[in-house]
Structure formats: structure tokens, C-alpha cells
Amino acid sequence: MILQTKQLTKQxxxxxxxxxxxxxxxxxxxxxIIGPNGAGKSTFFNLISGVHRPSSGQILYKGEDITHLPANKVAELGLARTFQTTNLFEMATVFDNVVVGHRLRTRSNFFDAIFRTKRLKEEEERCKQKALEVLKFTELSHIGHQLVANISQEEKKRVAFALALATEPEIVFLDEPTAGVNPDETESLAYLIKKMVNQGITVCLIEHKMRMIMDLADRIMVLNYGEKLAEGTPSEINKNEEVIRAYLGGSGASA
Structure with a gap:
């Protein structure tokens, strides 16, 4: 266990x-994490990533209480986040978008920028090398020079993954990573998620595509009206009568 929430509540x-x-x-x-629309899934992510402050409860990361840390401090600890709506710089290149991610790990200040110090130049080079590395990992090297506005929706999803990976995270939180893409693209993004885990990264995702979740997840939590309805393996969740009634519409995963 790398992260734990205890009685986490947001009002x-x-x-x-x-x-x-x-x-x-x-x-x-x-x-x-699965559940109907309005079940509290994105709010739960926002609490962990420091976007919202909990009303009560605790968030522990590697045993350390991070409940009241702001989002930038949470990110510095190694928690990266993508959003349901992909937020990228549309009129910048794919490469330049990803370079921004590694800025989190740099220490250059206003003085360095004004005087173009050695530290600034070294950190700029490290950011570029990290961007090249994660673009290769996410299979985007061939479009690094293109403007984000000109690439496909699936490629934008990969850029969001790359941006998160450029921060050198230990956990990546993915909010509906396959929303708006077709079944073949969903499969390729699922493969990329597996690839991230094989590289030692922990993944936590919100997703509505049940077949993908049942094939991909090791553990699933079901939220309903903000409360945990169930937690278990995909097999356990698929057979849980409460989950079937509340979310799966009366039958096992098929969508």
C-alpha cells in the first residue's frame, strides 16, 4: 500500500x-474507481491531489499525512494527475507541452532566467531530455514537432500521459483516460497503462468503460452517492449484487 484514505469526506x-x-x-x-455519474469519483481525486481540502478525514502517502497539502506540494511528492478534459497548450508543440512537466523538478529562479545562468541551462537541457524520454515511452516521438491542435484525440490523451510522466511520479491518477476514443484506441491506451505499471508506477484511474476496467484493474472501488459501495478484485465486483443493482444495470460487465 502506497496511499491510504481514512474516513475521507468532502461537503x-x-x-x-x-x-x-x-x-x-x-x-x-x-x-x-468506478460508479455512476455524480458518484463523487472526480471529487475524490481532487481531494487526494490537493485541488480541494477535505472537510474531514485523512490522506496518508507512504505513511505521511498529506491531508492539507496544496496541489503543488502533493505533485512534488510524486503524485501526478490527468483530467477528464485534456488540458494542453493547443498552440504549442507536443514536445513543448511535455517539457513543461519536468519543470516541477527544477530549481531555477527569476535571477537564473534573467542572467541565463549555468543552472538554468543545465535544467533546460534536463527538461528536454526527459521530454524526449517520455515521448518515446508513450510512442509520440514521431509527432513531437506537431502542434497539439493538429493531433488526434487519442494522441492528446497520450500527451497528457507523457506530461504526467515527465514529473517523475510514483502514482499517476487518470481521470477517464479513454473518454472520447474508439475501441481500438481504448485498447492501445490500456496497453500504455500496463506499460506504466510494468515500469514501477502505481496507477489509479476513474473509468466508465467496464470491459476495459475488468480486464485491466487489479483492485476496484465502487462509489455511489459519495460512499464506498464495494471494493475488491474485478471478479468480486462483477458478482456483487449491490454493484449490479446500483451501477451495472442488472447484469455483469459488457460495455
Whole structure:
């Protein structure tokens, strides 16, 4: 276990979006979160990544309490995040988008930028090398020179993966990574997720494509109305009557 939530709760006024959720993220595994629209999945991600502050409960990363850390500090610890809507610089190249990711690991300041110091130049070179490395890993090297605005939706998803990987994370949180892509592209992105785990990265993802989740995940948590409904292996979840009633529509995974 690399990350743990204890009784994690988030309330927005009178609405409880996440309620008393206990969840363990297993190291170097694919951990999945599923549930109907409005179940609290993205809010749960936002709490872990520091976008929102919990109303109550705890988030532990490697045994350290990170409950109240801001998003930039959480990222520096090694937690990277992609979003349901891919946020990229559309009028910049794929390469330049990915270079930005490794800036998290640099220490250059305003003085360095003004005087073009040795540290700045060395860090710029390291950022470029890291970008080349992750573009190769995500099989995007051949389009590194293209503007993001001109590439396909599936390629944009890969750029978002590459940007996250450029921060040198230990855990990558993927919010609906295959939304808006066709079945063949879904399969290729699933392969990339497996490849990340094989490289020692822990993955936690939100996804609606049930067949993909059942094939890919090691562990699954089901949220419903902000509460944990079930947790287990894909086989256990697929046979869970409560999950079938609440989410799978009365039958096992087929979509």
C-alpha cells in the first residue's frame, strides 16, 4: 500500500460529495474507481491531489499525512494527475507541452532566467531530455514537432500521459483516460497503462468503460452517492449484487 484514505469526506454546503471513504491504493498495481455519474469519483481525486481540502478525514502517502497539502506540494511528492478534459497548450508543440512537466523538478529562479545562468541551462537541457524520454515511452516521438491542435484525440490523451510522466511520479491518477476514443484506441491506451505499471508506477484511474476496467484493474472501488459501495478484485465486483443493482444495470460487465 502506497496511499491510504481514512474516513475521507468532502461537503459543499449541504451536499456531501464524498462521505467517509476508506481506500487503499496498492503499489505498482492498477487501482480503479468506478460508479455512476455524480458518484463523487472526480471529487475524490481532487481531494487526494490537493485541488480541494477535505472537510474531514485523512490522506496518508507512504505513511505521511498529506491531508492539507496544496496541489503543488502533493505533485512534488510524486503524485501526478490527468483530467477528464485534456488540458494542453493547443498552440504549442507536443514536445513543448511535455517539457513543461519536468519543470516541477527544477530549481531555477527569476535571477537564473534573467542572467541565463549555468543552472538554468543545465535544467533546460534536463527538461528536454526527459521530454524526449517520455515521448518515446508513450510512442509520440514521431509527432513531437506537431502542434497539439493538429493531433488526434487519442494522441492528446497520450500527451497528457507523457506530461504526467515527465514529473517523475510514483502514482499517476487518470481521470477517464479513454473518454472520447474508439475501441481500438481504448485498447492501445490500456496497453500504455500496463506499460506504466510494468515500469514501477502505481496507477489509479476513474473509468466508465467496464470491459476495459475488468480486464485491466487489479483492485476496484465502487462509489455511489459519495460512499464506498464495494471494493475488491474485478471478479468480486462483477458478482456483487449491490454493484449490479446500483451501477451495472442488472447484469455483469459488457460495455
Amino acid at each position: 459543499f454546503g449541504g451536499l456531501v460529495a464524498v462521505k467517509n471513504v476508506d481506500f487503499n491504493i496498492e503499489k505498482r498495481k492498477v487501482n480503479a
